[in-house]
Amino acid sequence: MTLYPERLINICPQASGYLRPTLLNSSPPNSAQPSSTPPAKKQAPSLPDFFSRYQNRIDNALRAELVGLEPAIYDIHRYYMGWQEIDGSDSNSMGGKRMRPTLAMLAADAVGGDLERATPIAVALEYVHNFSLIHDDLEDMDRVRHHRPTVWAVWGEPAAIVSGNAMLKIADAAAWKLREVGVEEDVALEAESVLTNHYLKMMEGQYLDISFETEVSVSVDQYLDMIERKTGALIEASIYLGGLVAPRSGPDRAKATALKAIGYDLGRIFQIRDDVLGVWGGEETGKPVGADIKRKKKALPAVHALSTSTGATADRIQEIFRSEGDLDEEDVHVVLEVMDDLGTQDYCQTMAEQRWVECKRMIESLELSGRTASEFTELGEFLLIRES
Numbered sequence: 001m002t003l004y005p006e007r008l009i010n011i012c013p014q015a016s017g018y019l020r021p022t023l024l025n026s027s028p029p030n031s032a033q034p035s036s037t038p039p040a041k042k043q044a045p046s047l048p049d050f051f052s053r054y055q056n057r058i059d060n061a062l063r064a065e066l067v068g069l070e071p072a073i074y075d076i077h078r079y080y081m082g083w084q085e086i087d088g089s090d091s092n093s094m095g096g097k098r099m100r101p102t103l104a105m106l107a108a109d110a111v112g113g114d115l116e117r118a119t120p121i122a123v124a125l126e127y128v129h130n131f132s133l134i135h136d137d138l139e140d141m142d143r144v145r146h147h148r149p150t151v152w153a154v155w156g157e158p159a160a161i162v163s164g165n166a167m168l169k170i171a172d173a174a175a176w177k178l179r180e181v182g183v184e185e186d187v188a189l190e191a192e193s194v195l196t197n198h199y200l201k202m203m204e205g206q207y208l209d210i211s212f213e214t215e216v217s218v219s220v221d222q223y224l225d226m227i228e229r230k231t232g233a234l235i236e237a238s239i240y241l242g243g244l245v246a247p248r249s250g251p252d253r254a255k256a257t258a259l260k261a262i263g264y265d266l267g268r269i270f271q272i273r274d275d276v277l278g279v280w281g282g283e284e285t286g287k288p289v290g291a292d293i294k295r296k297k298k299a300l301p302a303v304h305a306l307s308t309s310t311g312a313t314a315d316r317i318q319e320i321f322r323s324e325g326d327l328d329e330e331d332v333h334v335v336l337e338v339m340d341d342l343g344t345q346d347y348c349q350t351m352a353e354q355r356w357v358e359c360k361r362m363i364e365s366l367e368l369s370g371r372t373a374s375e376f377t378e379l380g381e382f383l384l385i386r387e388s
């Protein structure tokens with residue numbers, strides 16, 4: 001079996017100035033130092049252009065929800081959203097991609113709707129997402145996201161729980177404002193109910209994800225069911241809700257439902273790529289790469305390695321995944337080697353690409369307004385190769 005020391009560097013990039021994962025500081029077992037300088041780094045693909053069309057609207061509306069809120073809990077929120085530093089000073093830190101509100105806006109444009117009508121639900125979706133990340137960081141024991149310490153790593157676990165819960169209520173309150181932008185009561189109620197059902201589904205997925213940590217034989221179907229909940233649900237909801245609430249003449253449910261089907265596929269592609277980045281990603285992810293393996297997460301690479309390895313290799317990695325607690329460095333290294341031998345990265349990437357073929361066909365079959373069909377296509381192509 002060949003050893004690849006550079007992989008060990010990949011699993012723990014310099015996540016931040018403050019919190020450098022301990023694995024980075026030691027050499028992999030039995031490995032030689034890399035003998036040559038690494039190849040020149042490729043430029044990471046940037047977000048599709050249409051993201052910038054909605055950026056100011058989304059940013060202003062997100063900030064407005066926290067303006068004037070004094071108690072310190074909201075400083076945690078402003079920190080996590082990327083607007084403040086830990087000490088409360090202003091920050092221009094790279095927050096998230098704002099993908100879910102952007103999808104809601106794109107869907108609103110796709111049905112020829114009014115962006116103003118879709119803004120409260122777009123804001124709600126981003127706050128639900130960030131609530132889920134505050135808790136996810138704790139659930140996954142991740143100390144770094146976006147190159148910055150996570151809430152529980154700075155303020156502690158109880159603060160992460162309560163500030164996450166509060167952020168979910170900020171989201172609900174934002175959705176309530178659909179009425180203030182002229183969305184009819186019945187449509188607003190429907191949107192709130194869809195939002196609640198989908199974030200509940202997201203929590204079901206998070207629970208499955210956690211419970212799979214202690215299971216060794218998770219099938220691809222079980223994995224897909226889990227990611228469709230933990231990640232797919234909110235992405236689907238984003239596209240559906242933008243399409244539902246935006247038309248001034250009232251909802252076109254058939255069209256919103258057709259858009260939702262695109263969201264279903266995009267959600268799956270998004271999470272498979274996320275799982276690939278979790279093992280083979282670079283510094284751009286802003287997170288310690290390799291943490292999924294260390295925590296025995298049944299992300300797609302682990303599912304593939306555990307279900308396709310045979311003989312002594314299968315025995316070895318099953319034993320590793322059955323061990324108590326987090327994997328140590330040496331075990332992570334063994335798992336990476338097995339994945340390498342099995343072509344796991346190609347398998348994962350191919351699964352995402354296959355899903356994209358179907359999804360692209362679906363996008364082309366819908367009659368979407370203006371440039372939005374080609375923008376959905378641009379997004380799908382970006383999600384297949386994104387680095388962060």
Ligand code: IPE
Pocket residue numbers: 095096097098099129230231271274388
């Ligand atoms: C990360 O989502 C969490 C998952 C559902 C995998 P994003 O990658 O969209 O997170 P941000 O908002 O850009 O940080």
Ligand code: IPE
Pocket residue numbers: 132133136140142202206230231274278
């Ligand atoms: C996060 O999934 C999904 C939700 C927060 C609902 P992951 O745990 O796989 O995502 P990252 O890699 O931490 O962003």
Ligand code: MG
Pocket residue numbers: 136137140142
């Ligand atoms: Mg996580």
Ligand code: MG
Pocket residue numbers: 136139140209
């Ligand atoms: Mg997680």
